[in-house]
Amino acid sequence: MKHSTYIYGSIVVSALLFALVGCDKTPEQPVFEPYAETSLDLTGGTWKTYIVANGSETALPVPEATTSAAYQVELTSLKAVMAATTSEEQDLSRHWGANGVLRWHEITRELAAQYNNAPKNNPDGTYPVPDPANPTVYPRFPFANPPYTARALALLSVAHYDALVTAWHHKFLHKRLAPYRNDLSIIPLIPGNDLPSYPSEDAVIAAASREVLKFLFPGEKALLDSKSAEHKKSRLWAGANVQSDLDAGDSLGAAVAKRIIAYAKTDLMGAANKQADVPLLIADATARGITRQWTSLEKPARPPLLPFYGNVKTWNFTAAEKVALRPAAPPAFESAEFTKALDELRDISKKRTSEQYRIASFWADGTNSYTPPGHWDRKGAELIYAAQMNELRSARTMALLNTAVQDAGISCWDIKYYYLLPRPTEVDSEIKTCTGIPNFPAYTSGHSTFSGAAAEVLSYIFPASKSELKAFAHEASESRIYGCIHYRFDCEIGLSVGEKVGGYAVVRGKNDGSE
Amino acid sequence: MKHITLLYLLLLLGTAKAQSPTDGLMMPKKNICNLLQYSHSSWNEYWEGTLLRKNDNLGTVRTQQLMLMSNYGITDRLNVMAALPYIWTTNDGYFQGQKGLQDISIFLKYQILQRKIAGGDFKIQTTGGASTPVSKYQNDFLPFSIGLGSKTVSLRAILNYTHKSGAYATIQAGHAWRSHAHLHRDAYLLNNILYYTDEVPVPNVVDATARLGYINKNLQVEGWYDYSTGLTGDDIRYNEAPFVGNKMEMGAVGVFAKYRIKAIAFQVGGSTVLSGRNVGKNTTISAGLLYIVDFNKKTKE
Numbered sequence: 001m002k003h004s005t006y007i008y009g010s011i012v013v014s015a016l017l018f019a020l021v022g023c024d025k026t027p028e029q030p031v032f033e034p035y036a037e038t039s040l041d042l043t044g045g046t047w048k049t050y051i052v053a054n055g056s057e058t059a060l061p062v063p064e065a066t067t068s069a070a071y072q073v074e075l076t077s078l079k080a081v082m083a084a085t086t087s088e089e090q091d092l093s094r095h096w097g098a099n100g101v102l103r104w105h106e107i108t109r110e111l112a113a114q115y116n117n118a119p120k121n122n123p124d125g126t127y128p129v130p131d132p133a134n135p136t137v138y139p140r141f142p143f144a145n146p147p148y149t150a151r152a153l154a155l156l157s158v159a160h161y162d163a164l165v166t167a168w169h170h171k172f173l174h175k176r177l178a179p180y181r182n183d184l185s186i187i188p189l190i191p192g193n194d195l196p197s198y199p200s201e202d203a204v205i206a207a208a209s210r211e212v213l214k215f216l217f218p219g220e221k222a223l224l225d226s227k228s229a230e231h232k233k234s235r236l237w238a239g240a241n242v243q244s245d246l247d248a249g250d251s252l253g254a255a256v257a258k259r260i261i262a263y264a265k266t267d268l269m270g271a272a273n274k275q276a277d278v279p280l281l282i283a284d285a286t287a288r289g290i291t292r293q294w295t296s297l298e299k300p301a302r303p304p305l306l307p308f309y310g311n312v313k314t315w316n317f318t319a320a321e322k323v324a325l326r327p328a329a330p331p332a333f334e335s336a337e338f339t340k341a342l343d344e345l346r347d348i349s350k351k352r353t354s355e356q357y358r359i360a361s362f363w364a365d366g367t368n369s370y371t372p373p374g375h376w377d378r379k380g381a382e383l384i385y386a387a388q389m390n391e392l393r394s395a396r397t398m399a400l401l402n403t404a405v406q407d408a409g410i411s412c413w414d415i416k417y418y419y420l421l422p423r424p425t426e427v428d429s430e431i432k433t434c435t436g437i438p439n440f441p442a443y444t445s446g447h448s449t450f451s452g453a454a455a456e457v458l459s460y461i462f463p464a465s466k467s468e469l470k471a472f473a474h475e476a477s478e479s480r481i482y483g484c485i486h487y488r489f490d491c492e493i494g495l496s497v498g499e500k501v502g503g504y505a506v507v508r509g510k511n512d513g514s515e
Numbered sequence: 516m517k518h519i520t521l522l523y524l525l526l527l528l529g530t531a532k533a534q535s536p537t538d539g540l541m542m543p544k545k546n547i548c549n550l551l552q553y554s555h556s557s558w559n560e561y562w563e564g565t566l567l568r569k570n571d572n573l574g575t576v577r578t579q580q581l582m583l584m585s586n587y588g589i590t591d592r593l594n595v596m597a598a599l600p601y602i603w604t605t606n607d608g609y610f611q612g613q614k615g616l617q618d619i620s621i622f623l624k625y626q627i628l629q630r631k632i633a634g635g636d637f638k639i640q641t642t643g644g645a646s647t648p649v650s651k652y653q654n655d656f657l658p659f660s661i662g663l664g665s666k667t668v669s670l671r672a673i674l675n676y677t678h679k680s681g682a683y684a685t686i687q688a689g690h691a692w693r694s695h696a697h698l699h700r701d702a703y704l705l706n707n708i709l710y711y712t713d714e715v716p717v718p719n720v721v722d723a724t725a726r727l728g729y730i731n732k733n734l735q736v737e738g739w740y741d742y743s744t745g746l747t748g749d750d751i752r753y754n755e756a757p758f759v760g761n762k763m764e765m766g767a768v769g770v771f772a773k774y775r776i777k778a779i780a781f782q783v784g785g786s787t788v789l790s791g792r793n794v795g796k797n798t799t800i801s802a803g804l805l806y807i808v809d810f811n812k813k814t815k816e
Contacts, residue, residue, distance in 0.1 A: 025695065025716030025747070027705075110709040113702075120754035138753070297609065299571035349611065357653050361699035368704050368755055378702070378711075425609045432611040434656060484611075 032098035034190035037390035041514070044392045045169030048512040050158045050315070050399065051256075051263050055169030058255050060248050063174050063198040066182045074242035075183050082186070085237045090189055093238035096231050097190035100202045101160055101394040102381045104209040107227060108156055109370040109377060111217050115144035116367050118302070118439075125300035129273070135219035142217065146365075146446055147272070147309045147409045150373040152216045153398075154315065154406040155264050159208040160395035163256035167204045167249065168392055171196035179242050188239040200241040201391045203249025204256075206231035211257035215264065267313040272306045281307055285420050292333060293420040294441040305440045310414030315403035316504035325411050325500060327493045330421050330443045341487040342431075345424045349432045349484050356482035357434060363447060363479035364435045372447050372476065373405045376454035379472070383462045396514055401457045404505035408453035408498045409446065415497070416441040424487060435483040444494035445486045448477035452498020453505070460506045473498075535584075536596060536622040536642040537724055539675025539685040542588035545810040550584040552782075552803030558795035561658070561757075564750035565792055574607020576658050576795060592626040599649065602661040610659055613652065617662040620646040635678035642689070644669045655698045657757040658795060664759070665717040666694040681731045688723040696759045705760045706749045715760045718745030728771075735773040742766045744792075751793050764792040773805075780805035 045055040052058060064070040085093075096103055119128050119139035130141035142148050178197040180186040195201070210228035214221050232250065235241040241249075285293060296302045314322055331337035348356060365372045380401045384394045421443035425431045438446070455473035459466040477495045480486035509515075542548055557577040560569050584598040603614035622644035630637045647666045654664030671689025695714045702711050720743055728737030748762030769786030784801045788794065 027695075027710045027712045027714050027716060030711050106709075113704050113709050114707055117753060117755065352611065354651055358699045361653070361655055362701075364700065368752055369700075370702065370709065375702075429609070431609075433609055434611045434653070437609060 032095070032102070032385060034094050034097035035099075035385075035388045036191040037193060038388045039393070040193060040195050040390055041168070041392050042172065043513070044165060045172055047165050047168075047392075047396070047514050048508075049162045049165050050403070051259050052162045052166065055165040058166050058252055060170045060199060060252055063176050063244060063248065066176060071182075071242070071244075074244060075179055075186070078179055078236060078239065078242050079183075079186060081236045082239050089234075089237045092230060093189050093234040093240075096202065096234040097238055097240070099385065099389075099391060099394055100205040100231060101391050101398065102385060103231070104156065104160070104205060104213075105153070105377055105381050105398065107209070108152060108213060109374045111213070111220060112144040112149040112152060112374050113368055113370045115140060115142055115217065116149070116369060116371060118143060118145075118367055121300050121302070127302055132218060135217070140219055144371070145305055146371040146373055146450070147306050147312075147406075147413060149371040150402070150406040150409040150450070151264075151267075151269060151312070152213075153373055153377050153402040155216065155260055156209060156212050157395065157398040157402040158315075159212045159253075159257050159260040160205055161392075161399040162260065163204045163208040163253045164201060164392040164395045166252060166256060167199050167201050170199055170248075170252070171201075174198050176245075178240055180239055186239045190238045190240060192240075195390070197241050197245045199248035199252050200232075200235055200245040201249065202235050202241065203232050203246040204253040205391060205395075207250040207253030208257045208260075209253075211254050212260055212264075215261045268308075268311050272309040272312055274308055275303045278304065278307050281417055282420070285418070290329075290420055292422065294422045295426065296439055297423060297426055297437050298439055302439050304417075305438070306413065307417050307440075310410055310412075310417055312406075312410050314407045314410050316407050316508055317501075321504075322411055322414055325497055326415050326418060327444065327497060330419060330487070330489060333427070337489070338487075341489055342424060342428060344488060345431050345481070345484045346428065348482060349430070352434060352482065352484075359475055359479045360434050360483040363476045364483065365447075366436050372450045373402070373409070373454075375476075376405055376450060376458075377402060379454070379469075380458055383458060383465060387462065393514070396509075396512070397458075397461050400461065400505045400509045401454060404453040404457045404502045405450050407504065408449040408501045411497060411501055412444055412446050412449035412494060413440075415444050416446075419443045421490075424484060431484050433484045435485060437485050442486055443490050444497060445477065445480050445490040446494070447480050448473075448486075448491045448494030449498040449501065451476040452495040452500075453502035454498075456499045456502025457505050457509070460509060535586075536620075536624060536644055536669075537671065537673065537687045537689070538726070539638055539640065539673055539677070539683065539687075541591065541624065541626055541640070542586050542594050543809075543811075544588045544591045546807060547585060547587045547810070548805055548807045550582070550586075550782075550803050550805045552580075552582045552584070552801055554580045554582070554784075554799055554801035556580075556795075556797045556799040558788075558797045561795040562791045562793055563753065567796065572608045573610075573658070576604065576606045578602060578604045578661075578797075594622075594624040596620075596622040596624065596644075604659045604661060606659060610656075613656065613659050613661050615652045615661055616650045617648065617652065618646045618667075619649045620644055632676070633678075635676055638673075638675045638677075640673040640675070642669075642671045642673065653699075654696055654759055655700070657759070663693075663717055664696040667691045677730065681729045683726075683728050683730055685726040685728075686724065689721065691720045691722075693717040693719055698759070703758070703760070704752070705758075715758075716747065717759055718748040718762055720745055720763075733775050735771075737771045738768070739771065739786075740766070740768050741786075748793075757793055761793040763794050764790075765794045766790040767797075769799075775805075775807075778807045778809075780807065 130139045132141045135141040175196045176198040180188045206228040210224045232246045420441050423442045451473035455469040459469050477491040559575040580600050580602045582600040586596045598620045600617050602617050605612040624642040626640045628639040645668050652661050669691040673687040675685040677683035696717050698713045701713045722743035724741040726739040744764035745762040751757045767788045771784040773782040782803045787798045
């Protein structure tokens with residue numbers, strides 16, 4: 001009996017220990033630390049912009065000289081703010097100080113995941129459509145599916161980049177250094193540098209992000225205002241900017257964002273979900289001899305996802321070049337090649353391995369996730385952080401990456417709705433999937449196209465990571481075969497078209513003045 | 516839907532009433548009871564948060580299970596138990612059903628006190644247990660997954676009163692602490708926050724059961740109500756799949772009967788979920804065969 005009591009006692013004790021240790025189960029998030037940038041890119045103000053004509057297009061007032069009384073008052077007030085900072089504010093200053101560009105990409109990926117929610121059907125079998133005029137009413141606007149998220153990340157990245165090129169232009173025009181260079185009693189909480197601080201690059205990023213994201217996620221205005229205000233204040237807590245640096249940066253960032261939003265309003269995204277025109281698209285395919293066409297496998301049948309996204313304005317190539325990117329038609333249904341592709345899926349469906357499950361799940365990036373464009377945006381952010389890029393070069397990297405990824409989406413959607421190929425399960429209902437079947441045609445694979453483009457661009461910027469990036473893209477592409485939602489030819493051709501799409505962004509990168 | 520699997524973890528033990536970790540019975544010293552049980556659960560409605568709904572893309576989700584369970588009397592007051600289920604799921608949609616060995620559980624059950632009161636026996640028992648997955652099943656594919664992929668440690672207290680007429684009443688309550696689960700992906704939403712890790716906190720669970728029944732040498736019949744809830748976790752997002760990190764809650768009623776002839780016993784059970792949150796509205800039936808060996812007799816022979 002004593003022995004059994006002892007055994008039992010040990011179980012009780014271990015359970016209690018487990019309970020105590022396991023009290024706080026909140027998962028740990030990665031922590032990013034501020035760093036000293038590897039380069040300041042002194043000629044960044046001359047780099048080629050996307051939407052604004054050039055870095056000098058947007059005007060800014062001449063700042064007060066550092067010897068002026070007004071500037072000295074700003075320094076005094078900055079020191080008072082710094083003396084009063086709480087430890088929480090100091091933590092936030094390091095959080096934002098670890099590259100504001102990347103922090104806003106995190107915010108955008110989180111919003112994308114929160115809004116990546118396909119509307120539930122009405123009782124009569126129809127589906128409600130998110131309304132940008134009533135963004136907080138269900139179904140909330142936007143439905144941040146992969147094409148929407150690709151565009152959101154591209155617009156954010158381009159806004160950052162164009163605004164920062166403009167900021168660099170003014171920084172080196174006025175050459176007003178940071179407060180800690182003008183008053184050595186100010187010890188910044190983040191690594192200092194010799195980058196002129198008027199206008200503040202952080203305020204530029206905060207304002208451009210706030211305005212562009214309010215356009216993209218209109219139900220989140222309060223959150224975006226508060227994040228933007230916190231970002232700007234973090235520069236005072238850190239001792240890195242005076243108030244006039246921030247004010248100039250905010251007005252510059254907002255002015256450039258206005259230009260980006262004007263572009264976005266005319267990029268044809270507004271017509272991408274024009275379901276009324278789907279019969280035209282079907283008739284066009286039928287006229288080209290495509291008679292066996294994709295239909296929705298959802299119950300009740302859901303209208304196809306963004307059938308005219310293929311018409312949205314591309315960033316790095318023309319509409320004619322987009323048409324030239326279209327591959328040949330997929331193999332005919334009764335052909336040996338098609339049967340071979342279908343048989344591969346039948347096999348996988350019957351005996352999917354643990355590794356195939358793992359890969360399908362790792363790259364699924366389905367609803368409630370940041371989507372495949374978000375997955376690659378995250379990869380880009382990790383590489384930028386590891387390379388300790390300054391904000392301007394970070395924005396350039398993200399702009400090249402995300403414009404290529406959106407271009408990949410546009411090209412892929414153009415191809416999908418040109419060929420209207422049914423999903424494998426529609427052809428053979430015995431093919432069972434381990435991930436949701438996307439509600440649009442199969443050929444070619446979106447994941448593969450996004451990934452081909454992303455890996456091509458990131459390999460150009462981070463050549464040391466090329467083999468890893470290409471392997472990632474290949475795995476992302478294969479993951480859709482393991483999930484049994486794509487034929488192998490969807491993926492292989494998608495990946496190859498994606499690489500070509502990425503190549504256009506690489507050409508731009510080589511000629512933007514940054515090398 | 517995951518619920519279904521969670522339900523399983525609980526119902527598996529709830530419906531296996533043969534000297535289970537949650538009932539008021541003990542195996543005598545040097546007796547072993549081995550149970551092989553089949554059960555079938557299905558639902559075509561589930562609670563998305565607190566909203567009870569159907570989903571034609573899933574149709575009816577079925578979970579079947581074969582479970583082996585053994586209970587050995589180390590002494591009259593201390594039992595050790597082990598259970599291992601094989602589970603398979605199907606659905607009417609295009610999703611791959613899942614199958615495999617789920618989690619192995621071991622329990623130690625100790626009778627703290629036994630008193631004669633008012634013409635019957637009053638007993639207080641406690642059970643401590645632990646479980647761990649035995650196969651690498653897919654836990655991020657709810658409601659088709661066979662389990663949550665979490666290790667657990669549990670503690671419970673059981674009060675039983677059995678009148679000499681055979682009528683009995685049992686109440687029990689338990690707490691299970693669960694380890695993080697690991698996903699194949701390294702980013703997920705929980706409580707509207709995007710976490711950059713593959714580690715998901717699986718909510719700890721409390722549960723309680725009340726039973727009323729009759730027992731004699733051959734026959735046992737019982738009705739029960741069971742309630743369990745996750746202590747943390749979020750709701751299934753609107754029109755989305757369930758997730759390991761959801762707060763799963765349910766109340767279920769069930770009936771159970773067992774008939775014993777010497778070393779062999781048969782048992783049947785049925786239960787249905789009445790209320791819930793982020794779980795399927797499951798109806799379960801089960802049938803089991805028990806084989807009891809008394810090593811005392813064998814020693815004597």
